Amino acid sequence: MKKRILSLTIIGLMAGILLASCGEKYKKDAQEVKEDVTELNKDLKQGAIDTAEEIKMTIKNDWENFKITSENTIQNTEKEIENLRERIAKISKKEQKKLTKELDELEQKSIVLKDKLAIRSQRFKDNLIEFNEKTKESEKEFEREFNHDMKVLGMALKNLFKDNLN
Template sequence: MAGTILTSCGKTTKDDASAVKEDVTELNKDLVQGAKDTGTETKDAVEADWKKFEATSKLAIESSEAQIKELRTKVATVDKAEKVKLTAKLDELEKKNAELKEKLQKRGAAFKEDVNEINQSTKEKEQEFEREFTHDMDELGTALKDLFKDNVK
């Protein structure tokens, strides 16, 4: 009788160990699939965010270009001393706008190249780039709006 009990306990332990091994294998498969799904979701989210940001930024750059053209015609009507000063400021702002446009184009090209390797750190890098770019665009917009404020007599 004792032999039967010991034999049956050994069989149960082997069955349990086998079940646990199968559970671990299945869990590992689930984790791998979950990681793939999360990577795909992150990639899709980063791509969508980038496209939205890129479109908004291009519109802001075009708007700045239009403002600069408009201000150039306005500068043409002021006296010569102010005209030189304002033209220099406008040239500076136009250069900054062109630099931002180029920066956005380069980042867009790099983004398209790296689209297959998007992960959480890539998402954070994109968010940092977007914050910096938006800050620079805001500064440019403020400078354009304030161009004539210093010259009011």
């Protein structure tokens, strides 16, 4: 009987030691998991910041390229308007009045587009634009509309004399 009690005591102690050591191992593993999760959260936040910065830089670079191209196009349009005014000055008074009126309307459209570009440029300069994926799409849409309007204006200027002096 003493052997049984001694055996049961030894088994109980061994089981206690085993359970105690497993508990410490579990606590250690739990702590490591917690640290890993914290590190992953930091990485995710940094990744989000990096992505936001990348989007911001892409949008700003694309805008600068678009702005330079658009400003050049507007300058060319203004020169073309001046050239057309010179051509109009050399034709009959009746036609001058009609063409000048149409050219004034086209010049107003050019001024509106120039102002639209300036306002958008100022928003970029003042950092009033939130930079994200939605902004990327909205900028592309603005550029498409602006380019379309400039193209329509350019065609109207080219066809000014064709349509009126037939």
